[in-house]
Amino acid sequence: MGNVRSLPNKMDELAVLTRHQREYRECSLLLFTETWLTALTPDTAAELDGFTLLRADRSKESGKRKGGGLAVFVNDRWCNPGHITVKEQHCCKDIELLAVSMRPYYLPREFTHALVVVVYVPPSANADAACDVLLSAVSRLQTQHPDALLLISGDFNHASPSSSLPKFTQYVTCHTRDNKTLDLFYANTKEAYHSLPLPPLGRADHNLVHLLPVYKTLVHRQPAVTRTVKK
Template sequence: MLPEERPDVPREAEEEETGRRAGVERRARRRRYRPVLPSIIMGNVRSLPNKMDELAALDPASAGTAELDGFYTLLRADRSKESGKRKGGGLAVLVNDRWCNPGHITVKEQLCCKDIELLAVSMRPYYLLREFTHALVVVVYIPPFANADAACDVLLSAVSRLQTQHPDALLLISGDFNHASPSSSLPKFTQYVTCHTRDNKTLDLFYANTKEAYHSLPLPPLGRADHNLVHLLPVYKTLVHRQPAVTRTVKKWSEEAEEALKDCFNTTLWDVFSDAHGEDIDSLTHCLTDYINFCVENTVPTRTVHGASPTASPGLPRTLRLSGSPEGEEESFCVWK
């Protein structure tokens, strides 16, 4: 490799730029016009091969091309014989590569039976709020002839397993539920589809485990499909903006403050404490602790800090943002059934 050549390093693996001031609010201002949650297009399209041109036209990044390679990562759950149908069908999730690296996408669960078809996918995107460890997407199809109660039980079991394994994840459930309504089985989830998806009925539903997260807009059907598409736009307000700012007083430690505190301790007659309390260890410990705190209060300067509440930026041991994430993302991922 010549000296002037630069190695081919993935953008998400590059080191984060230095020289920027830290802080949750500053990071939020830098991403002011970017959605904090993924934007989603969902719908029952009946078949995909004959609709690839229209599908590509939904995203300006891939408009004018008949293929989606290089723009989306496709995850499929083809229909099996256990479904009771002879041909066709299945679930598919298209993930925008601008939103999540293909190497950070994992299929967590896949199920196909006569009552329900289910595909659960785990994603660790380039950027996600500190409130969530990662994103879990569950795609569901419940046939019209299925047992609604049995299908909801299977869905509830799968969601419960995912929540037990990943309690802090953003969990999204999308699907064509037909006559089944899992709202009673998922009391802690919010349903966001408010428009009709087939004639005057709302068969396609979308659930999330957080409130006030999305706003739904109807889109025309894809090709000759009998279901309208639904565009889920993120309207989520981050925790740091929902909670009021707080004012805290912190110690301003420095080498000068440490030296002054050492001088204070060196000039202290420690025998006075032991003589006054004798063999009472508990009383001696409390007295020494109060004296040390008194010295710190009078020696180390303090300053007032005005910022976000500690609960708005939990100190969880995780890294959710990789530097070098692509700019100007469109639909983060699309769900098709």
């Protein structure tokens, strides 16, 4: 996950990474902010072999002409592309948001499916207004899908959503831009991930973050029992 500051000019590098480096090749999700994709950018300019792309480009409702944009790459080996659905999109001057639902091949039994919310809060945004939009979206998703694993990833800049998400745990413990941690990752379950910094893509000014799952399932399968019936 991370802020890439223009995705199209980094796709060659990303393709090489997902082909040759395990950290990228085996990622279930790649979550990016500031893609700088527009309505004039075809999906082919951001295609990645083995991954399904979902994008939310910055719209005129943001009040800005360029920049912004969100992207979710879902690993086809983790989730069938037919089991992926966009749940919400929102773009205004304070926040950009994309929510995606996925039913992967495997999840711990206590979760029915996974939801990921990718967020970008611009430096000029009203932080309180941005957090209100995020909280409203998360509340709707949790009401509709109370048993889903819910992940929130994004560049929050000066916004601090932790107080609005008391039942979520924030997992990024490394700096993501200079000596600041602007890119955050939340999950609605505890002891689920461990974060490691990765180098930026190209000349982006944010480090990427690798979230390694450490979660232990809470619901265990009953052991199989074979019974012999005497005749």
